[in-house]
Amino acid sequence: MRLSDTALGRATLARQLLLAREDIAVPEAVRQVGALQAQEPASPYLALWNRVAAFDPADLDVAFRAGDVVRATLMRITLHAVHQDDWAPYHRAVTDPLRRSRLGDRRFVPARLTPAEADDLRDALLEFAAEPRTQGEIVAELTRLLDEERAPAAWFALRTLAPLHHVPTGPPWSYSPRARRYLAGAPTAANHAPAGDDPAPVHLLKRYLAAFGPASEADFAQFTMLRRRFTGPAVAALREELVGVEGPDGTELLDLPDAPRPDAGTPAPPRLLGMWDSIVLAHRDRRRVLPDEHRPHVIRRNGDTLPTMLVDGRVVGVWRVTEDGVEAAAFEPLSRAAWTALEAEAAALRAFLADREPVVYGRYRHWWARLPEGDVRRLAG
Numbered sequence: 001m002r003l004s005d006t007a008l009g010r011a012t013l014a015r016q017l018l019l020a021r022e023d024i025a026v027p028e029a030v031r032q033v034g035a036l037q038a039q040e041p042a043s044p045y046l047a048l049w050n051r052v053a054a055f056d057p058a059d060l061d062v063a064f065r066a067g068d069v070v071r072a073t074l075m076r077i078t079l080h081a082v083h084q085d086d087w088a089p090y091h092r093a094v095t096d097p098l099r100r101s102r103l104g105d106r107r108f109v110p111a112r113l114t115p116a117e118a119d120d121l122r123d124a125l126l127e128f129a130a131e132p133r134t135q136g137e138i139v140a141e142l143t144r145l146l147d148e149e150r151a152p153a154a155w156f157a158l159r160t161l162a163p164l165h166h167v168p169t170g171p172p173w174s175y176s177p178r179a180r181r182y183l184a185g186a187p188t189a190a191n192h193a194p195a196g197d198d199p200a201p202v203h204l205l206k207r208y209l210a211a212f213g214p215a216s217e218a219d220f221a222q223f224t225m226l227r228r229r230f231t232g233p234a235v236a237a238l239r240e241e242l243v244g245v246e247g248p249d250g251t252e253l254l255d256l257p258d259a260p261r262p263d264a265g266t267p268a269p270p271r272l273l274g275m276w277d278s279i280v281l282a283h284r285d286r287r288r289v290l291p292d293e294h295r296p297h298v299i300r301r302n303g304d305t306l307p308t309m310l311v312d313g314r315v316v317g318v319w320r321v322t323e324d325g326v327e328a329a330a331f332e333p334l335s336r337a338a339w340t341a342l343e344a345e346a347a348a349l350r351a352f353l354a355d356r357e358p359v360v361y362g363r364y365r366h367w368w369a370r371l372p373e374g375d376v377r378r379l380a381g
Contacts, residue, residue, distance in 0.1 A: 001245075001246065002246040002247070002248065002250065003214070003245055003246060003247060003248065003253075003261075003264075004248055004264055005248050005287045005288050006264040006288075006313065007261070007263070007264040008214060008247065008248070008253075008288035009268075009288035009289050009313045009314065010261075010262045010263070010264055010266050010268065010313060011213065011214060011255075011259070011260060011261045011262065012212055012213070012279060012282075012288060012289065013268055013279070013289075013313055014260040014261075014262050014266075015032070015033070015210065015211050015212065015213070015259065015260060016033050016051065016211065016212075016278075016279050017029065017032065017033060017051035017052070018050065018051060018268070018271060018279065018310070019262070019266060019267075019268055019269070020269070021050070021051060021052060021053040021054075021055075022051065022052065022053055023052075023053045023054075024052055024053075025059075026048060026052065026055075026059040026060050026062075026063050026068075026069070027063050027068040027069055027083055027084075028083075029048060029051060029052050030044075030048075030063070030069050030081060030082065030083045031083035031085070031086065032210075032211065033047070033051065033211050033278070034082075034086075034207050034208060034210065034211025034212065034278070035074065035075060035080040035081070035082045035086075035090070035211070035278060036048070036080060036081040036082070036278065037078065037079070037080060037275075037276035037277065037278050037281070038071050038078075038079040038080050038081045038175075039078055039079050039275075039276055040274075040275050040276070040361065041172075041173035041174060041175040041176070041177070042172075042173045042274065042275075042356070042357060042360050042361070043274045043275050043276055043277070044060060044069075044071075044081040044173075045057050045060055045173055045274075045356070046273070046274030046275075046277075046307075046360070047273070047274055047277060047278070048060060049349070049352055050271050050272070050273055050274075050277075057352075057356060060174070061168070061171075061174055064081075064168045064174045064175075065168050065174075067084055067165075068083070068084055069081050069082070069083060069084065070082055070083075070084050070087040070165050070185070071165065071166040071174075071175060072087060072091065072163075072164065072165050072166060072185065073098065073159075073160050073164075074087075074090050074091060074094055075090070075094055075223055075224050075225065076097075076223070076224070076225050076281075077097060077098060077101045077160060077225065078276075079166070086203075086207060087165075087185060088163075088185065089199070089200045089203040089204065090200075090203075090204055090207075091163050091185070092198070092200035093198075093200035093201045093203065093204040093224070093226070093230075094204075094224055094225070094226065095161075096226065096227065096230060097224070097225040097226060097227075098160055098161040099115070099161050101160065101161075102156065102157035102158075102160050102161050103115055103118060103157060103161070105156075105157070107153060107156050108153055108154075108156060108157045109153065110149060110150060110152075110153040111146070111150045111151075111153035111154040111156075111157065112150060113150075113154060118154070118157060118158070118161075121142070121145065121146075121154060121158065122158055122161070122162045124145060125138065125141070125142070125158055125162055125184075126162060126163065126164075126184040127184075128141050129164060129182055129183055129184040130183075130184055131183070132167045132181045132182070132183050133181065133182055133183075134179075134180070134181050134182075135155075135159075135180050135181075135182070138155060138159075138182060139151055139152065139155050142154050142155055142158075159182070162184075163184065163185040164182045164183065164184060164185060165182065165183045165184075165185045166180060166181070166182060166183075167181035167182060167183050169181060171356070172356040172357050173356065173357070201226065201230050201231070201233070201234040202234045202237045202238055204224065204234070205220055205231075205234040205235065205238060206238060206241075206256070208220055208223060208224070208282075209242070209254060209255055209256050209259065210256055210259060211278075211282075212278075212279075212282040212283065213253070213254065213255040213256060213259055214245045214247070214253035214254060214255035214259075214261070215253055215254060215255075215282075215283060216247070216251060216252070216253050216254065216284070216285070217231050217232070217235050217254070218284045218285075219253075219282070219283040219284050219285065220234075220235075221284070222282075222283060222284040223281075223282050223283070235254065238254075241256070241257075242254045242255060242256065242257070243255050243256075243257045245261070247285075248287075268310070268312055268313035269341065270309065270310060270311050270338060270341040270342050270345055271309070271310040271345065272307065272308075272309060272310075272319050272326075272342070272345050272346065272349055273307060273308045273309075273310060274307055274360075274361075275304070275305055275306060275307050275361055275364070276305040277305070277308065280298065280299070280305060280308060280315060281299075281305060289310070289313065289314060289315060290308075290314075290315045291314060291315065293331075294315055294316075294317075294331050297318070297331060297371055297372060298315060298318060300367060304364060304367065306318045306364070306367055307319050307320065307361060309328055309330070309342060311334060311338045311341075311342070312338075316330055316331060316332055316334060316338075317329050317330035317331050317332075317334075317374065318371065319346070319379070320361065320364075320365055320368055321349075321350075321353065321358065321359050321360050321361070321362075322359065322365075323359060324378070325346075325350065325378050325379070325380045326346035326349060326350060326378070326379045326380045327368075327376060327377070327378050327379070328342060328346070328376070328377050328378075328379050329368070329371050329374050329375070329376045330374050330375040330376075330377075331372065331374050332374075333375070334375070339377065339379075342379055343379045343380060345379075346379030346380035347379075347380045349380070350380045
């Protein structure tokens with residue numbers, strides 16, 4: 001049976017808790033959805049507001065402070081919030097792209113370190129960061145170990161590839177870009193084992209399919225930035241546990257046998273997703289949720305991924321918060337019922353943001369002037 005884009009979308013929406021807000025504890029919700037994009041500190045909170053019934057942001061504050069949910073650089077070399085049980089295997093699985101992205105970057109050259117020397121320095125850094133350290137303290141320690149010229153370049157690489165957690169710094173969204181603190185996580189040694197001998201990519205693939213399937217190996221590679229020599233063995237190791245389903249163009253997609261695949265006609269309520277929501281970024285072929293014609297308006301050339309509106313399971317436009325309320329720009333005509341439902345979501349969003357950051361994502365508002373002409377409305381004032 002061939003699944004349409006709509007049917008694929010419903011399957012992913014179900015796994016992402018976006019067909020209905022569910023009564024579920026915050027750490028378990030994070031585990032279920034696999035990973036929450038966290039470049040902007042507000043985004044994990046917006047993601048859970050869209051997915052968890054009666055979500056209280058204080059519950060995520062507590063989960064971050066307790067270490068039940070961890071914020072760290074992981075897939076696609078970006079910040080994610082993940083369940084504590086997933087952090088170590090995720091980090092080990094993406095060791096290769098993390099190292100390539102930094103040790104091969106010209107900004108690392110002034111450190112004058114070989115990869116082996118960088119690993120030794122990483123181990124010294126992890127010992128130093130056994131207790132929370134500010135960025136200034138870490139750079140000072142690297143300066144002691146190296147010198148003033150080499151330390152900044154070494155930190156450029158190590159802050160990404162070393163197994164470091166971000167330590168909560170306080171409200172409104174637990175983490176401040178201006179006051180970062182770091183803590184060494186569980187040891188995840190540099191991975192030089194043959195790709196097929198490491199269980200970490202297999203763990204990551206299984207969690208990926210549970211959260212975003214059905215999907216192709218190319219989708220998995222897109223989500224993780226892993227090369228074929230890692231994705232191929234992971235697929236081979238899980239092959240007997242997986243089922244194949246046929247995508248819209250006849251391509252075989254992989255899935256867990258008991259994962260939900262609801263009917264394409266299953267209702268999908270409107271949602272106002274935050275920036276970089278994983279559901280629009282987790283696949284190479286994103287048409288299950290993000291139509292090709294809307295993609296360049298949502299995902300900008302510099303990688304900024306704007307807050308999106310979902311209607312009937314598809315991205316139909318973007319939204320922003322201003323001093324006066326929530327504004328929405330639709331890329332296609334919407335029904336009166338859709339606008340009414342979006343207005344209710346916007347009113348709830350305004351209430352959710354009021355005590356935290358009423359004008360969230362304000363520094364990205366310049367994109368609004370670069371959107372195509374469409375139906376722009378104020379949803380909540």
